[in-house]
Amino acid sequence: MDTRxxxxxxxxxxxxLIRELSPKLRDVTENPVLETILIVVKVLGARKxxxxxxxxxVSEKEKNIVKELVEKRASxxxxxxxxxxxxxxxxxxxxxEGVFIPRPETEELVEMALDLIKRxxxxxxxxxxxxxxxxxxxxxxxxxxxVFATDVSEKAVEISLKNAKRxxxxxxxxxxxxxxxxxxxxxxxxxEMILSNPPYVKKNAILPRDVLFEPSEALFAGxxxxxxxxxxxxxxxxxxxxxxxxxxxxxxxxxxxxLPDASFLxxxxxxxxFLYLNRRFS
Numbered sequence: 001m002d003t004r005x006x007x008x009x010x011x012x013x014x015x016x017l018i019r020e021l022s023p024k025l026r027d028v029t030e031n032p033v034l035e036t037i038l039i040v041v042k043v044l045g046a047r048k049x050x051x052x053x054x055x056x057x058v059s060e061k062e063k064n065i066v067k068e069l070v071e072k073r074a075s076x077x078x079x080x081x082x083x084x085x086x087x088x089x090x091x092x093x094x095x096x097e098g099v100f101i102p103r104p105e106t107e108e109l110v111e112m113a114l115d116l117i118k119r120x121x122x123x124x125x126x127x128x129x130x131x132x133x134x135x136x137x138x139x140x141x142x143x144x145x146x147v148f149a150t151d152v153s154e155k156a157v158e159i160s161l162k163n164a165k166r167x168x169x170x171x172x173x174x175x176x177x178x179x180x181x182x183x184x185x186x187x188x189x190x191x192e193m194i195l196s197n198p199p200y201v202k203k204n205a206i207l208p209r210d211v212l213f214e215p216s217e218a219l220f221a222g223x224x225x226x227x228x229x230x231x232x233x234x235x236x237x238x239x240x241x242x243x244x245x246x247x248x249x250x251x252x253x254x255x256x257x258x259l260p261d262a263s264f265l266x267x268x269x270x271x272x273x274f275l276y277l278n279r280r281f282s
Contacts, residue, residue, distance in 0.1 A: 014040060014056040017063060021070045028076055028210065035079055039069050042083050076209030089138040093163050098155035100218035102134035106197050108267050109246055109274060110138045113195055116242060117143045120192075120281055124148070126181055128196040128232070131218060133160030133173065135195055140169040148184045148191060149175040152217060180232055192280065193242040198228040200248045225251060229258055229275075243277035 018036050025032035041048050043065050046056065058066070069082050078101060080086040086095050088102040089110055095101050113135075116122065123145055127136030130149035137160065140147045147169075151157055157177045164173035176183035184191070199221040201207070211219070221227040225248055243262075247255060249271040252264045259277060267273035 013058050014044075014051055014054075017058055017066060021067060024070055024074045028074060029079070035073065036070060038079065038083060039073065040066055043069065076213065078210045078213050081213065086132070086134075088132075088134045089142070091138065091141065091167055093132045093134055093137070094159055094166065095132050096155075096159065097213070098153065098215055099159045100131040100156075100214055102132055103197075105267050105269075105273060106135065106246060109195065109197065109244060110135055110142075112265070112274065112276075113139055113193065113244055114142055116193060116244070117145055120242070122192045122242075124187075124190045124192050126150075126184065126191045126194045128180055128194060129198050129218065130160045130175060131156050131197075133163040133175070135197060136160070136175070137163050137167055137169055137173055139195070140164070140172045141167050144172075146172045147174065148181070148187060149173060150178050150181060150183055151175070152177065152179055153215065180235060188236075191241065193244065194238070195244050196228075196232075197246040198232075200225045200228065200246070200251065202248075224254060226254055226258070229255060233258060238277065239279050242280050243275065245275045246273060247275050249273060 018033065018040060022032040022036040025035050029035050037048060037051055041051055043062055044051065044056070044058065050056065073079055073082060080095050080101050081097050084094065084096060085092045086101050089107050093102060117125070125139055125145045125147050127147055127149040130136050130151045133149065136147040136149040139145060149160060151160070154177055157175050160175050164170045181188060199217065199219050201219045201221065202225040203220055203223050252272050255262065255275060261277065263276045264272050265274040265276055
C-alpha cells in the first residue's frame with residue numbers, strides 16, 4: 001500500500017499531472033487517461049486504486065519520469081514495454097523490448113489446448129516460438145504437462161524462463177534457443193501436441209505504430225505470411241501429433257493447399273484464427 005502523504009483542497013497533484021499529460025496519448029490509444037494512470041502507477045510504485053481514489057503528492061523527480069514515459073508512449077512505443085509486463089490468462093507476464101507482447105486472442109488457443117490436454121490425457125507439449133512464454137508457461141501452469149519451448153531469440157529464452165520461474169513451472173517448462181523444434185530433435189517422438197503463435201504477417205502489411213516496435217521475426221513471414229507454415233510442415237512429420245497454431249484470418253484458403261486435412265477454427269469474434277490438425281486421434 002502506498003504510504004505517501006495525501007493532500008486536500010485544490011492540491012490534487014497526481015490528477016493535475018494526469019489531466020495535463022493524458023491528451024498527449026490521444027493519437028496512440030483509445031484510453032489515454034487509463035494509460036497515463038498505469039504509467040503513473042508504474043513510476044510511483046502505488047496501487048492503481050490509490051492513484052484513482054486519492055490525492056497523492058508527486059515529487060518533481062517522479063513528475064519528470066512520468067512525463068518522459070508518456071512522451072515515449074506518445075511516439076508509439078508499446079505501453080507494455082513501459083510497464084514491463086502484460087496480463088495473459090489472468091497471469092502477469094514479464095515483457096520487454098525484443099520480446100513479442102502476448103495478445104488476448106491467443107488466450108483462446110491456450111484454452112483450446114487445455115481442453116485437448118484434458119480430453120486426451122496428454123503429457124508432453126511443444127511451444128514453437130515461445131516469446132515471453134505466454135502459451136507454454138500458461139499451459140504448464142494450468143495442466144500437469146511438460147512443455148518443450150523454443151525461440152530463435154536469446155532475449156525470449158531469458159524472459160520466458162523468468163516467467164516460468166514467476167509462475168512456479170520451471171520444472172516442467174524447458175526452453176532452448178533454436179528454430180522450430182531443432183533443439184528437441186532427440187525428444188521429438190515424445191511430443192504429443194505442438195502449439196504455436198508463429199509469425200504470419202505479410203511482408204508489405206501496414207501495421208499500427210506500436211506493433212512496429214516489436215521483433216520483426218515474431219511478426220513477418222514472407223510475401224504472403226505463410227513461410228513459417230510451409231517450412232514447418234515440410235520439415236516435420238506430424239503423424240501421431242495434434243497441431244494447434246494461430247493464423248491470419250485471410251489465410252485459410254492458401255493454408256488448405258498446404259494442409260488439406262486441417263480444420264480451421266474461429267475465435268469468439270467470428271474470425272478464422274486457428275489451424276487445428278489432429279493426426280493422433282483422428
